[in-house]
Each structure stands twice: as structure tokens, then as C-alpha cells.
Amino acid sequence: MTSSGSLQEESCIVGHDIAIQRGGHTIWSNGTFSIPTGSVTAIVGTNGAGKTTLMKAELGLLPLSQGTLTVLGKPAGAMNDRIGYVPQSYTSDIDSSLTAEQSVLLGLTGTRFGFHIVSKKERAKAHEAMQFVGIDDKASYRLSELSGGLRQRVAIAQALVSDPQLLMLDEPLANLDLASQRTTVHILAKLNKELNMTIQVVAHDLNMLLPILTGAVYLLDGHPHYARLDEVLDSHLLTHLYGTQVQVITTPQGDMFVTPNADTIDTNPDMHSSSDVAQFHHHTHSPQSSDDLREGDAQRGEHQ
Amino acid sequence: MNAFFSYDPLWTQTLTMPFMRNAFLAGLCIALAAGVIGYFTIARNSAFASHALAHIGLPGATGAVLLGLPVALGLGVFAVGGAWVIAALGKRASEREIATGTVLAFATGLGLYFARMSSSASQQLQAILFGSILTITPSQIVGFAIFDVLLLIVMAIVYRPMLFSSLDEQVAQAKGVPVGFMNLLFMTVLAGVITIAVPAIGTLLIFALVVTPAATAMIVTNSPFKAIVVATLLCLVSIWGGLVISTMFPAPPSFVIVALSTLFWGIAKGIEAARKKNHRA
Numbered sequence: 283m284t285s286s287g288s289l290q291e292e293s294c295i296v297g298h299d300i301a302i303q304r305g306g307h308t309i310w311s312n313g314t315f316s317i318p319t320g321s322v323t324a325i326v327g328t329n330g331a332g333k334t335t336l337m338k339a340e341l342g343l344l345p346l347s348q349g350t351l352t353v354l355g356k357p358a359g360a361m362n363d364r365i366g367y368v369p370q371s372y373t374s375d376i377d378s379s380l381t382a383e384q385s386v387l388l389g390l391t392g393t394r395f396g397f398h399i400v401s402k403k404e405r406a407k408a409h410e411a412m413q414f415v416g417i418d419d420k421a422s423y424r425l426s427e428l429s430g431g432l433r434q435r436v437a438i439a440q441a442l443v444s445d446p447q448l449l450m451l452d453e454p455l456a457n458l459d460l461a462s463q464r465t466t467v468h469i470l471a472k473l474n475k476e477l478n479m480t481i482q483v484v485a486h487d488l489n490m491l492l493p494i495l496t497g498a499v500y501l502l503d504g505h506p507h508y509a510r511l512d513e514v515l516d517s518h519l520l521t522h523l524y525g526t527q528v529q530v531i532t533t534p535q536g537d538m539f540v541t542p543n544a545d546t547i548d549t550n551p552d553m554h555s556s557s558d559v560a561q562f563h564h565h566t567h568s569p570q571s572s573d574d575l576r577e578g579d580a581q582r583g584e585h586q
Numbered sequence: 587m588n589a590f591f592s593y594d595p596l597w598t599q600t601l602t603m604p605f606m607r608n609a610f611l612a613g614l615c616i617a618l619a620a621g622v623i624g625y626f627t628i629a630r631n632s633a634f635a636s637h638a639l640a641h642i643g644l645p646g647a648t649g650a651v652l653l654g655l656p657v658a659l660g661l662g663v664f665a666v667g668g669a670w671v672i673a674a675l676g677k678r679a680s681e682r683e684i685a686t687g688t689v690l691a692f693a694t695g696l697g698l699y700f701a702r703m704s705s706s707a708s709q710q711l712q713a714i715l716f717g718s719i720l721t722i723t724p725s726q727i728v729g730f731a732i733f734d735v736l737l738l739i740v741m742a743i744v745y746r747p748m749l750f751s752s753l754d755e756q757v758a759q760a761k762g763v764p765v766g767f768m769n770l771l772f773m774t775v776l777a778g779v780i781t782i783a784v785p786a787i788g789t790l791l792i793f794a795l796v797v798t799p800a801a802t803a804m805i806v807t808n809s810p811f812k813a814i815v816v817a818t819l820l821c822l823v824s825i826w827g828g829l830v831i832s833t834m835f836p837a838p839p840s841f842v843i844v845a846l847s848t849l850f851w852g853i854a855k856g857i858e859a860a861r862k863k864n865h866r867a
């Protein structure tokens with residue numbers, strides 16, 4: 283695997299006024315954001331907010347109804363051979379007799395038409411990817427024999443084997459136990475640090491990812507926004523985002539937590555003052571999204 | 587007692603008859619086609635679709651007899667048509683099971699209706715439902731062989747993208763594999779394989795040649811290519827073994843073919859269960 287820091291552009295994913303429709307109704311719209319190269323971002327939002335839809339749009343799998351979306355300097359979909367994609371479905375009862383090694387190899391050879399035999403170089407490449415995620419010893423295991431956590435690492439290795447610049451994972455931590463979640467986060471951190479890989483993750487629970495996130499795309503009131511992590515980690519915004527009371531807590535050790543119920547945790551809640559909240563609320567990196575926030579609030583007000 | 591189990595001492599002579607030679611050759615062609623498509627059928631969760639396609643072909647087959655056309659033509663047209671409709675419905679088997687099953691039942695009924703409209707179709711109904719490998723003609727075998735050559739060429743070209751889209755459709759699609767085309771191609775090829783396998787084993791028993799040997803092979807091997815080779819061999823052993831055994835101990839060949847195929851699968855399942863037990867111990 284080579285480092286992919288050669289990209290000149292500062293931004294890895296740039297959306298300009300993007301909107302998407304499915305079945306005649308708008309999932310989200312007015313998305314203008316720019317995600318820096320080398321960042322680790324989460325796509326966050328409530329169920330049905332269109333997180334996976336956004337990721338699929340970035341892969342060019344779903345057409346936009348409006349706007350332009352540029353990924354790795356080209357229109358969405360054009361650079362997919364430089365993108366590693368790990369869909370959520372890896373856990374959905376893969377009852378496959380395929381071995382881990384063959385699954386990873388498909389990431390390298392699966393798109394090739396015509397007859398050809400897997401070369402030693404390709405096999406070495408697959409093992410390198412498996413080594414990186416720590417499953418080299420499981421190469422000859424069938425997927426059906428592996429736990430959800432290991433199968434997910436197989437899927438990540440499959441995505442890595444073609445040396446992507448951008449790695450996209452849809453709910454990589456869902457259905458994993460704590461230890462597997464930590465391992466996955468650790469692997470993502472390593473990829474970002476050692477290979478300078480830009481990483482984007484669809485997630486509904488931020489806590490596990492907080493130590494490695496540099497920012498987030500949050501789907502709020504039907505609009506995608508991007509913000510750096512310090513802007514996202516705000517009780518008011520998160521409360522608004524999840525539609526339930528959320529607090530941001532900092533432990534004495536400096537670890538931060540996002541929690542729906544702070545009262546039961548024996549730490550000093552990092553509650554922002556009301557003026558801070560107001561600041562956070564209107565403080566956004568671009569006028570466009572600031573307007574969106576206000577619009578969103580206005581709409582909410584009307585509904586109530 | 588003898589009516590159930592009798593031995594034919596002249597069975598070696600029977601095996602040298604021309605119709606037997608035809609049956610062995612047809613068995614070879616069918617085993618090759620069924621073995622190649624079987625792995626993908628299971629990998630794509632399309633086992634039920636393969637069963638359904640054979641039934642959807644039934645009214646085509648009996649209708650063709652009614653119109654004085656070749657059985658294979660009617661069967662093929664209906665199976666391919668059904669395959670395209672199933673392909674258009676998408677790959678997710680769980681979503682289309684009810685639709686497929688409903689069409690399957692209707693098609694079977696329609697097949698019976700056509701069969702009852704003429705005495706010749708009525709006579710052929712049993713052969714179409716349960717197969718009659720001993721009546722296969724040399725011209726049919728030529729057709730089978732041409733189909734096999736085309737099948738092997740096409741599958742060699744699309745092997746890896748087909749595998750990728752079968753096992754990991756979302757990633758394959760993101761990586762630029764034309765998954766819609768792959769699905770259409772697979773269903774069309776499956777319809778073709780069923781069309782040539784029905785004369786040997788019939789629409790009701792097609793599962794035993796297309797799906798069961800591949801399932802057995804997937805248990806005992808650990809790579810798609812090996813599974814395809816082993817499935818083909820299992821198919822061949824089932825058909826040829828079925829022919830020999832049904833000649834020694836007169837019985838319908840279809841029955842012995844299905845019995846062998848099921849036996850191999852049962853043994854593999856037993857091995858798998860023992861292996862799992864050892865893993866745990």
C-alpha cells in the first residue's frame with residue numbers, strides 16, 4: 283500500500299447545492315460542504331435522514347436531483363477505483379463458503395473480464411491488506427466461519443487491497459461487540475495516520491469514533507452540513523440533530539462523551555452556557571449552512 | 587418383492603445400446619452446464635428461481651407439443667422469458683419469493699391445461715415432468731454440445747465480475763461491475779441450462795442437478811473454481827451412475843440420478859456436522 287498524499291487539492295469531497303430525490307420525495311437538499319483530504323469524518327443524523335443515501339451519492343450510485351458533487355477531483359462515481367467501499371451488508375447473514383483470502387482478492391480482480399489466473403503479486407497484495415487489519419492468520423477461513431467483527435475486517439481488507447485514497451464505511455460499528463468496535467476504530471486510525479487515507483464513516487453512535495474524528499457531515503432538517511469536530515460537539519446541535527436531549531461530557535481525563543442522559547454519570551457535565559449555545563447555533567463555517575440552520579429552526583417552529 | 591427390486595443379468599448388453607450411448611453423452615453435456623451454473627445459483631441466492639424457471643418452462647413445453655413444435659423450443663422460450671421477468675424484479679430473493687412462487691404455481695397449472703388439450707402433449711407430460719434421458723436423440727446432443735461451448739466461453743469471460751457481483755453486489759456495483767447486466771446474463775444462462783437439463787431429469791427434479799451438487803461441492807471445497815469443478819463431477823457421477831444402476835436394477839433413471847445426488851449431499855452434510863463438532867470440542 284502506498285501513501286496517497288500526492289493529491290494536490292485540499293478537499294476530498296466537495297458538494298455544491300446538492301439535493302437528492304427518491305420515489306418523488308426529497309431526502310435532503312441544499313447540501314454545500316467541503317471535506318478536507320486526510321480527514322476522518324462521520325456522516326451523522328437520525329434514522330432515515332439519508333446518511334447511506336449521501337454515501338451512495340458520493341459513490342455515484344444514486345443520481346443527484348440538483349447540484350454538483352466532486353469526489354477526488356472528479357464527478358462522483360468517476361474515481362471509484364480509488365475508493366474503498368465497505369457497505370453495511372457485510373453482516374447480513376453472509377453464509378458464504380468463500381475464504382477470507384478469496385474475498386479480499388475479489389477487491390483486486392473482481393472487476394476484470396476475461397480469463398486470468400491470480401498472480402503471486404496479487405496474492406501478496408491481498409495478504410498485505412489482511413496483515414494490515416490483522417487477519418492474515420484467518421486467510422483460509424471461510425467467511426461463514428468468522429465472527430461479525432472478523433468478517434468486517436475482511437471487508438475492510440477487500441476495500442484496501444486496491445490502494446484507495448478514500449475509504450467509505452457504512453455503519454462499520456453496528457452489530458459489533460465493544461472489543462471489535464475498538465479494533466475497527468484502531469484500524470481506521472492507523473489507515474488515516476500511516477497511509478494518510480481520507481476516511482468517511484456513516485455512524486449513528488459517535489462515541490467510539492470521537493477520538494479519531496476530525497469532523498462530521500450532519501444531516502439536519504433535511505440538509506447536509508459539514509463542520510469540524512469542535513463545532514459538532516455541542517449539546518444544542520446534537521440535541522437538535524438527534525431530536526432527543528443530548529449532552530457533551532468531558533471526563534477529568536479529557537475524554538469526551540456524547541450522552542443522552544448525563545445525570546447518571548459521575549463526572550462534571552461540560553454544559554455550555556446559554557450564550558455559548560446561541561453562539562454555536564449561529565456560529566457556522568459558512569453563511570449558507572448558517573441560513574439553513576435558521577431556516578430549519580423556523581420550520582420546526584411552524585410545525586409545533 | 588421382485589417388483590420393487592430386480593436384477594437384470596443382461597445389463598452390460600443394455601449399456602452398449604445406441605440409446606444408452608446417447609444418454610451418457612447427454613449426461614456429460616448436462617453435467618457440465620449444471621455444474622458451472624450451480625455455484626453461481628447458490629451464491630446469488632437463486633436456488634428457488636432455478637426451481638421456478640423449470641416450472642415456468644412447463645407450459646412452454648406442453649404448449650409446443652400442442653402446436654407441433656419441438657419441446658425444447660417452447661421450454662426455452664418460456665424459461666428465458668421467465669428469467670428476464672425475474673431478473674427485472676431484482677436480485678434480492680427474499681423480495682420476489684412470493685411473486686415467483688405464485689407465477690410458478692400458475693405456470694404449472696397452465697402446463698397441465700395445455701397438456702390435456704391434446705393426447706400427444708398428455709403423453710409427453712410425464713417425460714417433461716420427470717425426464718426421459720433414454721429417449722434423447724443425437725440431434726439433441728449436438729444442440730447440448732453447442733450450448734455447452736457457448737456457456738463455457740461466456741462464463742470464462744465474465745467469471746470474476748460474475749463472482750464479485752454474486753457475492754458482494756454493492757461493492758461490485760461501486761467498483762463499476764455492471765450488476766444489472768450480470769443479473770440478466772446469469773438468469774438467461776440459467777434458463778438455458780434448465781432447458782437442456784429438463785429432458786434428462788424433468789422439471790420437477792431439476793433442483794437435484796443444478797443446485798444439490800453445487801451445494802455439496804461448496805461444503806467439501808474452499809474455492810469457487812474448485813466448487814464448480816467438483817459440482818460438475820458430482821453431476822456427472824450422479825447421471826452416469828444413475829444410468830448404470832437403473833440398467834442393472836431396472837428403475838426410472840431420473841429416480842436413481844436424484845437419489846445419488848441427494849446421497850452425496852447427505853454425506854457432505856454429515857461430514858460438515860462432524861467437522862463443526864470437532865471445532866467445538
